Amino acid sequence: MPTPGIVAPERILVIKLRYLGDVLLSTPVLAGLRAVFPKAHLSMLVNPGTEAMIATNPHLDEVLIAERAGSPLRQLGFAAALRRRRFDLVLDLTDGDRAAILSRLTGAAIRVGFNREGRWRGRLYTHLVPMQEQPMPMIRQHLMALEALGIPVAPTLPVLKVRPADESAAGEALTALKIAPGERFVAVHPGARWWFKSWPAARFAALIDYIQGKLGVKAVLLGSVADQEITEAILGQVETGCRSLAGRLTLLELAGLLRQAALFVGNDNGPMHIAAAMGTPVVGLFGPADPRIWGPAGQGHATLYKGIDCRPCFPGGCRRGEQNCMRLIALDEVIPVVERMLGRPPKRIEIP
Secondary structure, three states, X not given: OOOOOOOOOOEEEEEEOOOHHHHHHOHHHHHXXXXXXXXXXXXXXXXXXXXXXXXXXXXXXEXXXXXXXXXXXXXXXXXXXXXXXXXXXXXXXXOOHHHHHHXXXXXXXXXXXXXXXXXXXXHHOOEEOXXXXXXXXXXXXXXXXXXXXXXXXXXXXOOOOOOHHHHHHHHHHHHHOOOOOOXXXXXXXXXXXXXXXXXXXXXXXXXXXXHHXXXXXXXXXXXXXXXXXXXXXXXXXXXXXXXXXXXXXXXHXXXXXXXXXXXXXXXXXXXXXXXXXXXXXXXXXXXXXXXXHHOOOOOOOEEEEOOOOOOOOOOOOOOOHHHOOOOOOOHHHHHHHHHHHOOOOOOOOOOO
């Protein structure tokens, strides 16, 4: 039960102004709130472009999109609209200044938030989530916001519901690539938000050639429109003929496709978390981010991570050039992991 003295809220707002994976990893909080407050009106505020992660969430009553552009007057109008909704309880999972200010401007009597940096924003909340010294999975960190209110939590996985139309579109896309229903394939997603979180295109191309040429399993190259540069570079280097759906799927169609994949291989990115939420085994390639915190949720996944001494990264990005953490992940390290995940024993290989 919640902390004594906290009346059951009628209107709850959860805030997560981050990226796709961050929003998806926050969904266990929604399940926890719904279990304790089944009659409350539950809303969630997210950044534009991330709303697909919660658009079909069964625990939510309302999805709100943050105003990111426009004049200061428009920003104030957005904040005023939030206040008019008269939220009783706000859980801000963002750990950022802007979200903290919006939390305060809602006028909610109870405001829970994070303040890992010990900044002024801590004063804008009524309840601060205690900071932890040891690395902890992000889902577990999110759930600590509920514990700060005395709400019991249980280990749970992200929730992402895919509509039948999205499943059908994914199936049609695979059929167009001559991948039959039930046929095994590996989903390869080389996209990353920053260049220094991306494994080299040449190694992705060589991995696809090995999967298709040596293992006899088809590979499907995935990516958003923003990933065009690296997907084109990979397509230009693959020798076994690459099937690409880069830039051709919505996020929920991507989720429907990943549900059907035998394996996902990719960088630390939102689609990696989508694959894990769909129950697909993941081989995650990690650079700056610690997989103990940001790794795929659930069991049966594998991560490759060097954890070199320049973490956290230099301000403005990486200065290690060819010796950056992603380039230190060798192709002959990844291939045995992929083989094992596909159910084949590792064997000695020669990499040209």
